[in-house]
Amino acid sequence: MEFDFSDRMKGLKANAIREIFKYLSDPQMISFAGGMPNKEALPVEILSELSEKLFKDKSIYGVLQYGSTEGYMPLRQSSVDFVKRMGIDGIDTDNTLIITGGQQGIDLTCKVFLNKGDCILVEDPTYIAVLHILKTYEAKAYGVKSNHDGIDTDDLEAKIKKYKPKFIYLVPTFGNPTGKNYPLSKRKKILELAVKYGTIILEDDSYSHLRFGGEYVQSIKSLDTTGNVIYNTSYSKIISPGIRCGVCVADKEIIAKMILCKQATDVHTSALSQALCDGFLRGNYLDGHLKKILPIYSSKKSLMREAIKKYMPTDFECTNPDGGLFIFGSFKEGTDTSDYFVRALQSKVAYVNGIDFYASGDVRNTLRLNFSNSTDEQIERGIKILGDIFKER
Amino acid sequence: MEFDFSDRMKGLKANAIREIFKYLSDPQMISFAGGMPNKEALPVEILSELSEKLFKDKSIYGVLQYGSTEGYMPLRQSSVDFVKRMGIDGIDTDNTLIITGGQQGIDLTCKVFLNKGDCILVEDPTYIAVLHILKTYEAKAYGVKSNHDGIDTDDLEAKIKKYKPKFIYLVPTFGNPTGKNYPLSKRKKILELAVKYGTIILEDDSYSHLRFGGEYVQSIKSLDTTGNVIYNTSYSKIISPGIRCGVCVADKEIIAKMILCKQATDVHTSALSQALCDGFLRGNYLDGHLKKILPIYSSKKSLMREAIKKYMPTDFECTNPDGGLFIFGSFKEGTDTSDYFVRALQSKVAYVNGIDFYASGDVRNTLRLNFSNSTDEQIERGIKILGDIFKER
Numbered sequence: 096m097e098f099d100f101s102d103r104m105k106g107l108k109a110n111a112i113r114e115i116f117k118y119l120s121d122p123q124m125i126s127f128a129g130g131m132p133n134k135e136a137l138p139v140e141i142l143s144e145l146s147e148k149l150f151k152d153k154s155i156y157g158v159l160q161y162g163s164t165e166g167y168m169p170l171r172q173s174s175v176d177f178v179k180r181m182g183i184d185g186i187d188t189d190n191t192l193i194i195t196g197g198q199q200g201i202d203l204t205c206k207v208f209l210n211k212g213d214c215i216l217v218e219d220p221t222y223i224a225v226l227h228i229l230k231t232y233e234a235k236a237y238g239v240k241s242n243h244d245g246i247d248t249d250d251l252e253a254k255i256k257k258y259k260p261k262f263i264y265l266v267p268t269f270g271n272p273t274g275k276n277y278p279l280s281k282r283k284k285i286l287e288l289a290v291k292y293g294t295i296i297l298e299d300d301s302y303s304h305l306r307f308g309g310e311y312v313q314s315i316k317s318l319d320t321t322g323n324v325i326y327n328t329s330y331s332k333i334i335s336p337g338i339r340c341g342v343c344v345a346d347k348e349i350i351a352k353m354i355l356c357k358q359a360t361d362v363h364t365s366a367l368s369q370a371l372c373d374g375f376l377r378g379n380y381l382d383g384h385l386k387k388i389l390p391i392y393s394s395k396k397s398l399m400r401e402a403i404k405k406y407m408p409t410d411f412e413c414t415n416p417d418g419g420l421f422i423f424g425s426f427k428e429g430t431d432t433s434d435y436f437v438r439a440l441q442s443k444v445a446y447v448n449g450i451d452f453y454a455s456g457d458v459r460n461t462l463r464l465n466f467s468n469s470t471d472e473q474i475e476r477g478i479k480i481l482g483d484i485f486k487e488r
Numbered sequence: 489m490e491f492d493f494s495d496r497m498k499g500l501k502a503n504a505i506r507e508i509f510k511y512l513s514d515p516q517m518i519s520f521a522g523g524m525p526n527k528e529a530l531p532v533e534i535l536s537e538l539s540e541k542l543f544k545d546k547s548i549y550g551v552l553q554y555g556s557t558e559g560y561m562p563l564r565q566s567s568v569d570f571v572k573r574m575g576i577d578g579i580d581t582d583n584t585l586i587i588t589g590g591q592q593g594i595d596l597t598c599k600v601f602l603n604k605g606d607c608i609l610v611e612d613p614t615y616i617a618v619l620h621i622l623k624t625y626e627a628k629a630y631g632v633k634s635n636h637d638g639i640d641t642d643d644l645e646a647k648i649k650k651y652k653p654k655f656i657y658l659v660p661t662f663g664n665p666t667g668k669n670y671p672l673s674k675r676k677k678i679l680e681l682a683v684k685y686g687t688i689i690l691e692d693d694s695y696s697h698l699r700f701g702g703e704y705v706q707s708i709k710s711l712d713t714t715g716n717v718i719y720n721t722s723y724s725k726i727i728s729p730g731i732r733c734g735v736c737v738a739d740k741e742i743i744a745k746m747i748l749c750k751q752a753t754d755v756h757t758s759a760l761s762q763a764l765c766d767g768f769l770r771g772n773y774l775d776g777h778l779k780k781i782l783p784i785y786s787s788k789k790s791l792m793r794e795a796i797k798k799y800m801p802t803d804f805e806c807t808n809p810d811g812g813l814f815i816f817g818s819f820k821e822g823t824d825t826s827d828y829f830v831r832a833l834q835s836k837v838a839y840v841n842g843i844d845f846y847a848s849g850d851v852r853n854t855l856r857l858n859f860s861n862s863t864d865e866q867i868e869r870g871i872k873i874l875g876d877i878f879k880e881r
Contacts (some may be wrong), residue, residue, distance in 0.1 A: 096715050098739075100601060129554060139543065139548055146540075146542075150532065150539060150540075151536070156530060157533065159530045159728040160728075160730050161523075162507075201736070207497060208497050210496075227596075261492070295491075336757070339756065359620050364758075365588075365732045435502075
């Protein structure tokens, strides 16, 4: 039969990164595309032990049974402690909602705030998924200019006035895709603007623990005394993305609304995943695990930077992030990275075209490279292949 | 600050069953409210073994890593075999999408098909969650009359013509809340109407394996040659609800759209949950497990029926289902079960008011009783308490 799909499906295409995923099953492929943790950075031993212990404990019956939408109470409690690391204090479990990965926090924020035709502001470029999610709400994102240290607050203020956004979506710490880390002064200014204009900030923070250089900067949420900030974080990058678990912290009124919406989607996040994350946090495995994985990421970033210097054309400029998983680079104007994408895939190297990260503007000369997932040898070889391709322009 | 929530949040209240959940943490409470499997019916030993094996296998790296939105391929494959039990044949993995519990299948169907103001048809009474989910899409459900053997097909045809629904939501096998099992002739008639009027059927089937009496009836999807039927099932009731895993089977075009929407919500279902469900299915544990749990459920249903006979007022009439988890009952007109609800909770017994299951009509004299979750002693004692309360009308 002919299907009469909803309006939101018109023009909804697969998120570019998820599309590239399909090619990654090819074992020959060197992927600089996804944001996958390194295989060595997956705490298999710890999770194996935690799982074995859990299945022997009588709490397993509660874990395998239906749970509450808000989340597994032990994990809500340990999440309250966890976010103190980002300076977030003075909250209780009613300020938390356990989510099925950080992305669900974005989806629920959209569901709770956006009507069809509403708009939000994002830094340009921004996390690709937020642009995809917005389409499912028939809402629009406007891009705000970005400087070397993050979103341009003058442009932000001008666009808040112009567009009256429902919220401002930001990844202030090692932002995806650029890896920028906003200084404290900028974070304060952004919050000041949000309060002044009565706007929500959705602070998405999946990367702040993956800091291998620079100074710690507290989260925008930690500065929030008015309830303007929704703070969204994930256990994907520090424990495991495959188990889909994160936490959202916000004003209790917002959390209560999000719970109503989550009830209507997946009822609750896998309680097995929640119990494992809780065991990981309570067992104080995090610091030891970070101590193990951060040198790996730091070394891989440096290696990729060196390979870029060695192999990429001289007009290629790229970021040098102190954390996160990505290097973002650009060629001189006139180069369209998507023209070389298929050739790169044929040569068994995947990257993400920068254009997909932009809400506004037609910026075609950028690309994002993930350095965390590949072996050292793959980084060297993959960048050499890309260098050869782009040198032939 | 004052929050400017989206229109869909207006009047969105907690689903009655999820609200009752909060009271269930009281260990004294006898709950006939949720649809929870019995503790003894949770395959803890099997899952424990599967989990231990999985963590020792090299496939664990893939499980803990980001996976594809479509689902963990081994589970998509074993799900193709699984649905053959309900007569669904001739499909391949592209007809399947792994979902974070059966409820996500309803949510994704709504997302793919419904615009604000659209409507669907449901049997009256119907599964409470579908009414809640609909509100998040600002869509409306119209109730169709129900007979002793399921939805009234004359009323269904009349209402298809009148309302032009985007889809018809049905739980044809041991439907929640009434436990009715539609005969094959009715299933054929419903499909015929859907094809005639170009309507989608969302066949929600979480209970067909929980059959302890009567005859097997094949699913509506098994009769579908035109792609009109979306078939939604869950591993919650036969493996574990806490791990949130189910499968949706539909025309490839619909599945492709659902994948786009799922990308924008939780990226993918916990791969750990998926791998455990796959292990359970491939290990051929299902038949043995059903052999163990069905006599428990059958005996509990009989026990509850006997207790009802013994303790409930004589005007209370109830169903005698051959499967599923619920008995649905009604008092004579004039009794409003919600008037007695708080008193029952105070007396430490929880049930669900029938009114919450109705899309149309003001039916106040019904209630739903779950028989699977309580101990035998609790069933006897709980029904006695309810009997005492309702006898005082």
